[in-house]
Amino acid sequence: MTNQAGGGRPPPPPPSQSYAGLLSELMTNTLDADYEVVASRRSAATGASPQGESGGDPRSGWSNRAGIVAAVTAFGVLVGVSAVKTAQDQPQATAERAQLIEQIEAGQARLDDLHGDLSALQADIGRRQQEQAGEASAASRRTDDLQHLAMSAGTAAVTGPGMVLNLDNARHAVPGAGGLILDSDVQALVNGLWVAGAEAIAIDGHRLTALTSIRFAGQAITVDYRSLTPPYVVEAIGNPDTLPSRLLETQGGQLWLGLRANYGITFETQTESTITLAGDAYNNLLWARPVGSR
Amino acid sequence: MIAIIGLLIGVLAGLFLEPTVPLALQPYLPIAVVAALDAVFGGVRAHFDGIFDDKVFVISFFSNVLIAALIVYLGDQLGVGGQLSTGVVVVLGIRIFSNVAAIRRHVFHA
Known part of the structure; x- marks a missing residue:
């Protein structure tokens, strides 16, 4: 259809x-x-004849002129606003970029600072380690010093070569006859040993220190306030090659040679390759203090 | 003459009054400018061709701006805003070039 x-x-x-x-x-x-x-x-x-754009046009009036002006003005506003917007955005972008650059630079500066801190801390660590090593060696040195001092003072056990002396009263000795060993004899012998170069001395196992007394109480000799019975054994650490001969050159040695010859008192010496002497346990100083301390 | 005065007044108003553009409309401002440019050059060419008409110019100006912004808005909603604004700028740019070429021929007779 x-x-x-x-x-x-x-x-x-x-x-x-x-x-x-x-x-x-x-x-x-x-x-x-x-x-x-x-x-x-x-x-x-x-x-038939086309006219100009607005020549005889009846619609061309103020209203249409106003339309053109409005449109063109709107166009101008658009352009102006765009220009303003672009000009506004650009400084903002530039500012943001500058801010970012600033942040980057700040971060790099901070990184550099931290690197500097790190190297400084590492140097500090190395220095402290060296200090600690030095302190450790100083401590061990002090320990050695303390050991030496204790050995010299007689509070530490010592070992080394030396000589052993066996002393005994004369047989059938009676008091007053001169066959008994006196405290002064022992003192003279010990002094002779010190002079001969002995470094540590013990009598019947009692280590002699600066505070050790050798006295006569009753019928017995006391060393460090402890009574000893004959025979007495005196041990001395020192050069075994020179100690016996040098002892005999001292007053104490001469005295004991005389005692042996005149009264029959036993006086035997022999060298030992290894003698071990205990330390004196009773060496507490109650009153003495180092100078400069309280 | 009166159009040029209006243009100057508009530019000055835009520059100095600095009207605040709503944030939602800011992406369409450049496209609107290009569309308006196309309408303006079209009007100038029509003037030289002797067929200028006030009504046509006003309507084409506002419809150009509106449609260009609308297309870009649609593209934004579809997720192809960038491509669509590129297309609009290309088409309008071709038109602007052709119109300017016609104006040039009228002005310089070359």
Whole structure:
């Protein structure tokens, strides 16, 4: 039905634009078609001769002028606002960039500071380690000093080569006859040993220190307030090659040679390669203090 | 003449009054400027062609701006705002160049 009705009329020609490519249409039809349409309509209305754009157009009046001005003013506002916006955004972006650069530089400076701190701390660590090593060696040195002092003072056990002396009263000795060993004899012998170069001396196992007394109480000799019974054994650490001979050259040695010869008192010496002497445990100083301390 | 005065007034108003553009409309401002530029050059060319019409110019100006902004807005909603604004700028740019070429031919007769 409709086919028949429409079939009588030829189909309208397709618009020429549809044959052209999109790009060529873009390039050719750049002007709004409305201008031509309105112009052709106006020329048809006013007559065959086309007029100027606003010459005899009855619609050209203040209202349309106002429309143009409004549109152009709006365009100007758009341009101005865009320019202002761009000008506003640019300093902001620049400021942000400068701020970022500033932050980066600050971070790098901080990193440099931290590196400096790190190297300083490492140097400090090395210095402290050296100090500690020095302190450790000083401490061990002090310990050695203390050891030496204790050995000299007689409070520390010592070992080394030396000589052993066996002393005994004469047989069948009676008091007053001179066959008994006196405290002064022992004192003379010990002094002779010190002179001969003995470094540590013990009598019957009692180490002699600066405070050790050798006295006579009753019938017995006391060393460090402890009574000893004959025979007495005196041990002395020193050079075993020179100690016996040098002892005999001292007054004490001569005395004892005389005692042996005149009264039959036993006086035997022999060298030992190893003698061990215990330290004197009773060496607490109750009153003496180092000078300079309280 | 009166159009140039209006343009100057508009530019000065935009520069010195610094109207605050809503944040949501800021992405469409450059596209609107390009579309308006196209309408303005089209009007100038029509003027030189002798077929200028006030009504057509005003309507084409505002519809150009509106449609360009609308297309970009649509592209934004679809996630292809950048590509669509590029397309709009390309098309309008071609039109602007062609219109300016026509104006040039009228002005310099070359």
